[in-house]
Each structure stands twice: as C-alpha cells, then as structure tokens.
Amino acid sequence: MGMTIAEKIIALAAGKPETHAGDIETVTLDRLMSNDGTTHLTIDMYNKLKDPHIADIDKLVWIVDHNVPADSVKTAASQKKMRDFAREHGIKFYEGEGVCHQIMMEKHVRPGELIFGADSHTCAYGALGAFGTGVGCTDYLYAMVTGTSWVMVPETLRFNLHGKLRDGVYARDLILTIIGRIGANGANYKAMEFGGDGLHSIDMAGRISICNLCVEAGAKTGLMELDEIAFDYLKEHGDRQPKAVFAPDADAIYEQVYDIDLAEIEPIVAKPHFVDNVVPADEAKGVKIDEAFLGSCNNGRIEDLRVGAAIVKGKHVHGDVRFMVVPASRDVYKQAMDEGLIDTFIEAGAIVMNPNCSVCWGACQGVIGEGEVLISTGTRNFKGRAGHRDSYVYLASAATVAASAIAGEIVTAQD
Amino acid sequence: METFTGKVWCLGDDIDTDIILPTEYLVFKTIDEMKPYAFSPLRPELAGRIQPGDIIVAGNNFGCGSSREQAPEVVKALGVKCVIAKSFARIFFRNAINNGLLLIENSELPDAVSEGDEISVNVNEAIDYKGKKYPIVSLPDNLLEIIDAGGLVKAMRRRNGLEN
Amino acid sequence: MGQTIIEKIFSHSADRIVKPGDIVTVKADHVMLDDIMMPFIVSKFREMGFTKVFDPECPVIICDHLVPASQVDDTRAYHISCDFAKEQGIMNLHRSDGICHQLMTEAGYVKPGQVVFGTDSHTTTYGCVGASSTGIGYTEMASILGTGELWVRVPATIRININGKLPDNVMSKDVILKIIGDLTAAGATYKSLEFAGDTIDNMSVASRMTISNMGIEAGAKCALMAPDAKTSEYCGIELDEYQQSLFGDADAEYEQVLNYRAEDFVPSVAVPSNVDHVLPISELGDIAVDEVFLGSCTNGRLEDLHAAAEVMKGKHKADFVKFIVTPASRKIYLEALRDGTLDILSDAGAIITHPGCGLCCGRTGGIMTDGEVVVATNNRNFLGRMGTSKVKIYLASPKSAAASALAGKIVSA
Numbered sequence: 001m002g003m004t005i006a007e008k009i010i011a012l013a014a015g016k017p018e019t020h021a022g023d024i025e026t027v028t029l030d031r032l033m034s035n036d037g038t039t040h041l042t043i044d045m046y047n048k049l050k051d052p053h054i055a056d057i058d059k060l061v062w063i064v065d066h067n068v069p070a071d072s073v074k075t076a077a078s079q080k081k082m083r084d085f086a087r088e089h090g091i092k093f094y095e096g097e098g099v100c101h102q103i104m105m106e107k108h109v110r111p112g113e114l115i116f117g118a119d120s121h122t123c124a125y126g127a128l129g130a131f132g133t134g135v136g137c138t139d140y141l142y143a144m145v146t147g148t149s150w151v152m153v154p155e156t157l158r159f160n161l162h163g164k165l166r167d168g169v170y171a172r173d174l175i176l177t178i179i180g181r182i183g184a185n186g187a188n189y190k191a192m193e194f195g196g197d198g199l200h201s202i203d204m205a206g207r208i209s210i211c212n213l214c215v216e217a218g219a220k221t222g223l224m225e226l227d228e229i230a231f232d233y234l235k236e237h238g239d240r241q242p243k244a245v246f247a248p249d250a251d252a253i254y255e256q257v258y259d260i261d262l263a264e265i266e267p268i269v270a271k272p273h274f275v276d277n278v279v280p281a282d283e284a285k286g287v288k289i290d291e292a293f294l295g296s297c298n299n300g301r302i303e304d305l306r307v308g309a310a311i312v313k314g315k316h317v318h319g320d321v322r323f324m325v326v327p328a329s330r331d332v333y334k335q336a337m338d339e340g341l342i343d344t345f346i347e348a349g350a351i352v353m354n355p356n357c358s359v360c361w362g363a364c365q366g367v368i369g370e371g372e373v374l375i376s377t378g379t380r381n382f383k384g385r386a387g388h389r390d391s392y393v394y395l396a397s398a399a400t401v402a403a404s405a406i407a408g409e410i411v412t413a414q415d
Numbered sequence: 416m417e418t419f420t421g422k423v424w425c426l427g428d429d430i431d432t433d434i435i436l437p438t439e440y441l442v443f444k445t446i447d448e449m450k451p452y453a454f455s456p457l458r459p460e461l462a463g464r465i466q467p468g469d470i471i472v473a474g475n476n477f478g479c480g481s482s483r484e485q486a487p488e489v490v491k492a493l494g495v496k497c498v499i500a501k502s503f504a505r506i507f508f509r510n511a512i513n514n515g516l517l518l519i520e521n522s523e524l525p526d527a528v529s530e531g532d533e534i535s536v537n538v539n540e541a542i543d544y545k546g547k548k549y550p551i552v553s554l555p556d557n558l559l560e561i562i563d564a565g566g567l568v569k570a571m572r573r574r575n576g577l578e579n
Numbered sequence: 580m581g582q583t584i585i586e587k588i589f590s591h592s593a594d595r596i597v598k599p600g601d602i603v604t605v606k607a608d609h610v611m612l613d614d615i616m617m618p619f620i621v622s623k624f625r626e627m628g629f630t631k632v633f634d635p636e637c638p639v640i641i642c643d644h645l646v647p648a649s650q651v652d653d654t655r656a657y658h659i660s661c662d663f664a665k666e667q668g669i670m671n672l673h674r675s676d677g678i679c680h681q682l683m684t685e686a687g688y689v690k691p692g693q694v695v696f697g698t699d700s701h702t703t704t705y706g707c708v709g710a711s712s713t714g715i716g717y718t719e720m721a722s723i724l725g726t727g728e729l730w731v732r733v734p735a736t737i738r739i740n741i742n743g744k745l746p747d748n749v750m751s752k753d754v755i756l757k758i759i760g761d762l763t764a765a766g767a768t769y770k771s772l773e774f775a776g777d778t779i780d781n782m783s784v785a786s787r788m789t790i791s792n793m794g795i796e797a798g799a800k801c802a803l804m805a806p807d808a809k810t811s812e813y814c815g816i817e818l819d820e821y822q823q824s825l826f827g828d829a830d831a832e833y834e835q836v837l838n839y840r841a842e843d844f845v846p847s848v849a850v851p852s853n854v855d856h857v858l859p860i861s862e863l864g865d866i867a868v869d870e871v872f873l874g875s876c877t878n879g880r881l882e883d884l885h886a887a888a889e890v891m892k893g894k895h896k897a898d899f900v901k902f903i904v905t906p907a908s909r910k911i912y913l914e915a916l917r918d919g920t921l922d923i924l925s926d927a928g929a930i931i932t933h934p935g936c937g938l939c940c941g942r943t944g945g946i947m948t949d950g951e952v953v954v955a956t957n958n959r960n961f962l963g964r965m966g967t968s969k970v971k972i973y974l975a976s977p978k979s980a981a982a983s984a985l986a987g988k989i990v991s992a
Contacts, residue, residue: 069903069945071649073966076948096930346913351675354930366647369654388651433961438941442652456963476765482700484716510716567718568626575628
C-alpha cells in the first residue's frame, strides 16, 4: 500500500519499512525545539525526575523569542531558568535572534526529519518536507529524556494546487481560504499535504506561511513536496543535506483530496474572533484600525517586508494607527536593512522592533487595549489574543496590513 | 495651630520615588489602586500596615528621583498625616505641598525615634518626643498659601470661580 | 554685580533683576508632557476647572514611556494623549518618535534662554542648550496649561569648571557620574548647576546633554551650559543678544565652585543601588554581566551608538549576555541605520528596539530577575528599577557598556 509523506517520515523515524494512518508507532525524534513559552516548566519537571538525563543534547534547540526584551520579572525568571540550564548542559541556545520557527527553518530543519516543538506552529517545517508537530511540555520532557515518543500516524488531507496566484494575492490568502473552507477543526489530528503544479509557483516564504498556519485548522502537521526552490533554500542556508526526500506514493491513501485553482484565490481577511471566520477582504473594508502588525513566524520574512515596504514607500502611516513591523529573524532584519526596507518603514512612521514574536503573541509588546482593533499577519485572532479581552483582531496578508496602516482602516493594496 | 499625634514608621536615607511607587503601577487608573504597592521594593508589608494618622520619619533626600506626583499622592492616600525627614528632594517637596501632604524638615528627630514610637507635632512650632521638643522651621508664605487653599487644585478652582 | 546663567534667565523672564531666594512667577516658553503622566495631567486640568489650554503652541506631548505598549492599560494613556492634543488643537504631538528629552531639543522646540517645565525629572536635559528646564508634577503642569505660568524660587548656583582633555576611553557620562559622586544625591538640591571650562566647550551638544540630563541625580533644579557656536548650529539659529549674554559673569556669586581636570576622569560606574555611589571601573574586581543596555535620554544618541560600534566592530558580544540597544529617537535610528552603525551593532549580537524610554523606566525592555547584573547607560539604578530588588544595576558610559558586553563582565574600553 502506498504511503503519504507523513507516513513515510514516521516510518523512517520508527525504523520500519512502512506505517499507515491509525497505527501507533514509537519514534526517535530528530530534533526537539522549545521556546520561552514553556521551557521553564519542562525544566521544573526535569529536575523532579529520579534520574534526570538528556538522551541526545545535540538534538535540542532552545530559543527565547516570545518576550524579548523581557517585559516582567516573571518572564525574566523563566528565561533565566532556561538560559542557565542551556548553559550548564551545552544546549544550542538562541536569545534575541528571532522567532523560533524562523530560526529552525534558517538553520536546522532538514527534509525527512521528525521534529517536536513545544509550540503549536511547529507544523511550519513541512515547507522543507519535515514532519514538525507541536507538543506540550510533558511530551517534550519525555522526548528530551528518552529521545523517543509515541505518535499516532495521522490521516492526510491532500491539497493539489494548480496554476498561479494572481498579483496582489499571497500564500497567506490561500491558507486562510483553505482554513475557512475546511473549518478550525477540519484537519483535526490530520496531516495537510500540499502538492501539484501550483506549488512550484509559490516561493519558500509563502510555503512556510502555508504550513505554519495548518494548526489553525487543527492539523497535526503540514507537509509539502520538495523541488528546486526548496533545495536552493537549503543550499543558501548553511548547505544543509536532507535526511530523506519524500514524495507521496501514487497509490497513497488520503482521507480527502482537494483541488485548488490558485487563480481563484482572493485577498482574504479572518475576522474576529476565529481564524476560520474568513471573508473576502473587500467585505471587511472600512473597519477603522488602531494598530497594524507586519511580522510573526507566518509573515515576517524578507518577502513580506518587501511587499509592505513597497506599499508604504513615500507615504505616511495614518495618524491614528500604530504600525508595528517586526522581522522574523536577525538575518531577515539585516537583509531588510541592506535593501533599504527598514529605512522605508521608519521614514513612513512605523514602529520597527527587534525580531521576536511581538504583537502576535499579544503579551509583551504592541499589545492592544480595550476596544482597540488590530489588523495583523500573526497566526491567531482569538478573543483577547492581542491584549485586552475586549479587543478585535483581523488576520490578513502583508499587503492588506500595510495598505490598511496607511489608510487608517481596512483596505486592500489594490485600493 | 494644628497639633496631632501619631505612630512612627522609620525609613532611611535616599528613599527614592521608584521605591515609594514603582513604575509598573503608574498606569493604574486611580491612586487607591496604586497605594497597596507603596514602598514595596524595600518594605512590601509597609503599605498594608500603615494606619490613618501615622507618621513617616526618614533620613536625607526623601523622595529623590522621578517627578511622579503619584509618590506623594499614595503616601497621602495611605492616611499618612505627615512626613518628617532630614531633607526632602525638590520635586517631591513641591508635589507634596500641591497635594496637601504636610512635610517637615528636621535633622535631629530621625536619629532619635524608633519605629512604633509616638510623637506629637505642633505644626510650625515643634515636635514633641519623649518630653524633648524639636523646633520646626516655618514654610515660606507662598507655600503656606497653597496649603491654606487646600492644595493647588483647590487654588486653581477658586481662581476659575468654582470654589469659595 | 554679576549674575549666573539661571539668574539671568529668570531676570529676563521676570523683567527685573532677581537673586537667589527670590520668588518669581515666570511664563513657560514650552512645557513637555509625557504619555505616562497625561491621564493625571488631564484629570487635574479638568478638576481645576480649565477648559482651554492657555497657549496650544506651548505644550509638546510625547508618547515614549508606553510605546510600544507592553500592558493593555498602556493604550489608555496613549489615547488620552492623542485625544487631548486633538481637543485642544495641540499640534506638537509625537506618538512614536522617541524619548521626550531627546525630542524637545532635537525637534527644535527648546531654544537657549527659554524657560521650560516637564512632567519628568530629567527635564533638566535642555540645560545643554542654555535653557532653564526643570521637572514638575502633574498638578503644577495642569496649572501651567491653564495659566501659562508658574512660581519658581530663584536657585543659588554651583559652578563646575572642567578644563583639559578627557582620556580616550572617558565620555561625558563618566564626568557627570564622578561629579554626582562628589556632590552626593542631595548635594545640589534646589541649586542650579552651571558647567563651564574648555572641556565643556570642546564637547558636542550630545555630550553636554548627558551631563545636563543627570543633574537631577544630585538633586539639582537645573543644569546649564552657556550657549555657544555649537549650540547655535544644533538649534539651527543665530544667537540673539540675550542668548549671547547667557554665561556666568566673572563677578557672579556662586554658592560653591568645583574645579576639575579632565585628565583626572576615569571610566566609572555608579554601583547598585544609588547614583552617587560612584567607583572607577578599575576598582571593581571581576563582576560577571547578564545584560547590557545601551540607550535612554542619557546615552541613546548617535555619538553614543558610534562609540559602542567603534568598540564592538567586527566582534561579538559574550555568550549568554543580553545586549539591548534602544536609540533615543526615530531620527537617530535612521542615521544609525544609514551610516552602518546598526549593522555593526546587530552583527555584534544586539537586540535593537524601537526608540523610546525602553528599559530605563523599568516597565519593559529587558526586565530582570534575582541575581542578574546589568550595565546600563541610563541615569538611574535605584532598587527594583529594572526588575526585582535583587537585580544589580551599574550605570556606565556607552564605551564601557560596549566593552562589558564583549567581555561578559564589567570592564572599561
């Protein structure tokens, strides 16, 4: 019987020739990522173990990204615990270098790997053909100590992408459309697998954006077939060699197959307070905004900043809007400086912050207050996500966010 | 001339405004919400134990640091009747006067008293402690005017015809 | 008899000769209102019964302590600031352009010889261009908004002469730290500090700003330097007759005169937790550092970033040290971006944030926990200022801070 990409990766990690949806396998993890959201909790539990030890230190990557720079003594204490432990045990440690998933993609993830991350958007790694999935700190601890875990092999939803996105329409609009179509739990426990001729027309930034958001449909992971664009990315970023390159078998079994004509996708907005509450951006036009956010693991890459800068260049952020621009990593920030993009944003009146989760995380910088409205390239818009429990978050593409920052209300770049 | 008696709380030199009211509480909407946190970096229990009518006695340079007026306001809101110190920082001094918080400079008393003692204050004359009198220097006239008016807000209200 | 600078300014304002101790009512040329105080300023303004600001061109409203917002309540002060500006027709509104004390001179508001008040203690900063500037509370600010004026008591002046050439690794921050250590935290209470000498003459306005900024840490009412050609260039004006007269007369009466030789200054720190506990770095011993903060109205200017970049060029901060850089204004950020300074600092591992008060005011921007040690270029190291009361804050110059970030311990450049 043929296998999907997810099945192949799990089979490899389990040391078996094959596995299928519904099977439960014991797997050896290739990488274990944890950030300052929960690592301190993992450490507390680790220290209570009778015989604490780490199976394979080299596989651990610890990243401080959520509250940078630290905004409270509580945050500072949890980060110090993480820092001290990493230092003592020689764990790869990044602080202030950018959002965890961006760093993982830029420096660590290899095709064919099975990766646990103590963060839900770990599914992003599928853009490089790696099975990344979010776990809680208990599962993380177990994997840290034993190097293994159990996984239930997920069913896969297959998305065949055809053609090309139109000008002014982005990968972000595509994934929001898909989530709107299948619903916030439409992919619960499943893998979302992307392929088709249309995939090749989407750049790496767009692919990461797509896989990153899969968890918002309830997915366990997002996965993509690899091509020259993906291999070029690996070459440019440390010349990383794949663990394995998997394409799905012709007779792989999918729970459902979707065919998507990319040319039909329009600019999309996810309205408060659910990611699947999507409407064409035109329908959200006119909503006054207080803050706009361009950044996050979903849309904080150089390609997103280029789109935003092109729209604001020579213009000024609307007087009533705080426009927060946050590159997803130091490398992105540097490149944005070189290309004059940061200059453009600062000149236009934006607030440019150091690479970190920022507004998306909603608990450190750029938080919104009572009654305020945010339009954001972040990943979530649940009630209270970006600050006050009575505030409103609209999710949209970088272009829509930048255009709205200028207008002071929701508009598309076309307007 | 007003005379009052109160229980003493003792603090040292250079009690700065970050101690009197840490920055993180400045965004609270009201002084009442802030007052439980007064002095918390140095003495977290103090705000909860101060009773109306108590007196704070401190060393040199009380109130140094920021111009945050919330500092004298929370001290007043806690019910502190007056602050006696060897010296006061300038901005704190003005802010306290403007809010009707009585400040008295005296260089000897802070070394003499202990926390929990009772002292008697005869405003603009002397402090009475264990039978010894510590003379108090008068405030300048223009400051007395503000205090007499009940603080700067009342003085301005009077000027705008809102008060008699 | 001769007069000191502050006596000349208040005499000009009162239109009569005044001397120390005199109480005069002065008209405010400008007032600075920062976001964190706005809710209370506006509330007192209304409580006083005022409905219209006396002169809408006088106030400058600056959002700096709470931008970007780190708590949901921060936006309340932000909206009050913007709404009041709109309501009163106040055009001088800066929503995210940087720190108040940087903008007041940089954006051209404060000119030599003016009388300025601000709801922040470091309002003494504008003395660097020869203006009388001092911090006040929000109630008095509300009264100025309504009436345009305030009473002041003319202070006595402490004259500080500094002559000679500063050693290479010494910045104006080291100079003012030593002076505050000598004066002590209350040594200049109610006084005007007047700085002169060829060392001051040779300093940039940016360096002078650091000195004036920290005057309040010795309790001073104001901290002034005579305006000169550099002041003229910085402010973009020709000095008029009044402004040219703003230097301490040879026969002026000073309460105290301190004389310093520039060559005697050494890289110094203010040790935890008082600004006047100043020691040469060479006397410290090995102190490991967890965090380094380069920024604030004291030392967040282009020359400060340049100084740090010069020390760090081609090098990287020590592992596990958090190195936070917060430029003092949007203009400075742009300049540092364009001349490659931010590139150097980023390569050195800096976390570069948007211009604002940042860590200095201790709400966010690098808060720390028990046992952590920070070297910071700002102006205060009080207990609990940047986190728990078991955080140790050492104040230093940008050069020393940069060197410490490289070494992972407190060292001079």
